[in-house]
Amino acid sequence: MTTPCPVWFLAFTRQRSRLADIIIQLEKAGLDLHAQRPHDGAGGAGIVFLDAQAPLPEVEESLAEVRRTPEANVLAVSVGPLPTPSTWALLRSGAADVFSWFDVHNPVEIITSRLRYWQELDARVADLQQRLVGRSQRWRDTLRQVVDMALSNCQVLITGESGTGKELVAKEIHRFDPRPGKRDCVVVDCTNLIPGLSGSELFGHEKGAFTNAISTRDGAVALADEGTLFLDELGELPLALQAEFLRALQEGTYKRVGSNTWRQAHFRLVSATNRDLLAEVHKGAFRQDLYYRVSGWTCHLPPLRERQEDIVPLAEHFFQQQHGIQQPVDRQVYDFLLLRDYPGNVRELQQLITRIASKHQGEGPITIGDIPRSDWPDFAQLSAPAPASDELEAGVTHLLHQGLGLKEIKDQVTEVAKEVAIRHESGNLQLAALRLRCSERILQMHRREEPKERLRLD
Numbered sequence: 001m002t003t004p005c006p007v008w009f010l011a012f013t014r015q016r017s018r019l020a021d022i023i024i025q026l027e028k029a030g031l032d033l034h035a036q037r038p039h040d041g042a043g044g045a046g047i048v049f050l051d052a053q054a055p056l057p058e059v060e061e062s063l064a065e066v067r068r069t070p071e072a073n074v075l076a077v078s079v080g081p082l083p084t085p086s087t088w089a090l091l092r093s094g095a096a097d098v099f100s101w102f103d104v105h106n107p108v109e110i111i112t113s114r115l116r117y118w119q120e121l122d123a124r125v126a127d128l129q130q131r132l133v134g135r136s137q138r139w140r141d142t143l144r145q146v147v148d149m150a151l152s153n154c155q156v157l158i159t160g161e162s163g164t165g166k167e168l169v170a171k172e173i174h175r176f177d178p179r180p181g182k183r184d185c186v187v188v189d190c191t192n193l194i195p196g197l198s199g200s201e202l203f204g205h206e207k208g209a210f211t212n213a214i215s216t217r218d219g220a221v222a223l224a225d226e227g228t229l230f231l232d233e234l235g236e237l238p239l240a241l242q243a244e245f246l247r248a249l250q251e252g253t254y255k256r257v258g259s260n261t262w263r264q265a266h267f268r269l270v271s272a273t274n275r276d277l278l279a280e281v282h283k284g285a286f287r288q289d290l291y292y293r294v295s296g297w298t299c300h301l302p303p304l305r306e307r308q309e310d311i312v313p314l315a316e317h318f319f320q321q322q323h324g325i326q327q328p329v330d331r332q333v334y335d336f337l338l339l340r341d342y343p344g345n346v347r348e349l350q351q352l353i354t355r356i357a358s359k360h361q362g363e364g365p366i367t368i369g370d371i372p373r374s375d376w377p378d379f380a381q382l383s384a385p386a387p388a389s390d391e392l393e394a395g396v397t398h399l400l401h402q403g404l405g406l407k408e409i410k411d412q413v414t415e416v417a418k419e420v421a422i423r424h425e426s427g428n429l430q431l432a433a434l435r436l437r438c439s440e441r442i443l444q445m446h447r448r449e450e451p452k453e454r455l456r457l458d
């Protein structure tokens with residue numbers, strides 16, 4: 001290994017001298033092995049050594065413990081005769097890879113290359129998280145899959161609702177693609193393919209092939225040669241072109257429109273869709289053979305509503321990276337962002353942050369006052385009905401008869417509004433403050449005050 005690789009290990013074997021010998025060989029190969037129990041916070045990469053006599057319940061329990069650290073990578077290695085197939089099955093469900101030391105050629109190489117790969121994967125995921133922001137477990141798992149796919153050099157289909165980041169992921173797959181000397185990533189949005197000209201856009205055309213073909217032109221397939229072709233909204237690819245495209249994908253050959261000459265282009269295809277492509281196949285709108293060709297490895301990007309934990313880091317990212325705002329952001333702004341729905345996913349959140357950032361003036365923190373009025377939810381629709389105006393009138397009349405002036409009446413109504421908002425938010429002052437568009441401190445003060453005689457609305 002190029003740099004020492006820290007690896008924890010667990011041993012479930014009595015064959016101590018064999019194990020010691022194996023550990024020496026692995027340390028010579030550059031592994032920095034530490035005997036550690038999983039609950040010591042062992043994440044990262046680890047090896048479970050065992051043999052056919054290993055106490056299975058204990059092994060199972062330890063693996064379950066390890067799995068609680070989501071990014072843990074585990075290799076199970078038998079140091080003696082092969083355990084039974086059912087033991088392997090159990091290990092497989094808890095460990096990423098299993099093999100027997102004495103049954104493979106060069107086990108040191110297998111282990112070190114596997115660990116090197118995991119180390120690289122972790123480093124790349126950390127790097128990717130700078131651009132594909134999110135800290136939820138769901139998102140981190142997705143990023144691991146993205147890096148794994150990118151390094152594999154296979155065709156990838158990215159699915160997910162609009163605005164979940166499909167195009168961003170496609171570009172990152174190209175960035176991490178390890179092909180030596182790879183060329184550009186060419187993007188084609190299939191919704192923009194002009195009927196009649198779509199063949200030319202993909203395959204190019206010869207001069208004079210159709211009325212406006214004043215010169216010979218390369219299409220996207222030629223431009224993506226030795227690079228990546230990203231077909232966005234693949235479900236919109238015209239049926240008439242699908243067979244020709246399949247040939248270009250499988251055999252690397254195509255003809256320009258108006259030409260009889262076969263040309264060659266070898267590209268990696270990454271495609272994306274927010275449609276259910278299999279349903280399109282069943283409807284006859286998408287070729288089954290093309291579907292199976294493009295969907296070898298599918299990566300589904302979860303909608304924002306299934307990863308609420310990512311809303312705040314995404315908002316911070318957009319404030320700082322896109323708008324250069326370094327000032328603090330009031331917690332109430334984040335509360336507001338968390339209360340909302342985002343049918344347009346990350347794109348919708350990004351656009352909202354742009355509106356808030358452009359309303360914000362000066363050097364102070366970003367506050368709820370910077371949220372444009374048009375972005376406030378219609379609380380009237382969300383909450384219980386407001387008191388009818390005649391009830392309000394009756395309450396005010398009562399206060400008037402008691403001889404209260406305008407200021408006192410206003411104060412009373414304000415206090416009632418605070419009380420009602422706090423009650424409707426089940427005592428959550430943050431949410432109540434958000435509704436009233438006032439600071440949480442004002443509500444805390446209200447809580448501390450002795451209740452005076454208040455306006456009654458019922």
Ligand SMILES: Nc1ncnc2c1ncn2[C@@H]1O[C@H](COP(=O)(O)OP(=O)(O)OP(=O)(O)O)[C@@H](O)[C@H]1O
Nearest residue numbers: 131132133161162163164165166167168274346347
């Ligand atoms: N995890 C993320 N981190 C940072 N920015 C993101 C993330 N996900 C999406 N974005 C941003 O959100 C916007 C929408 O992303 P993108 O265009 O990749 O989505 P999409 O799924 O391809 O949408 P559509 O299906 O509508 O084409 C882009 O500006 C992108 O930069």
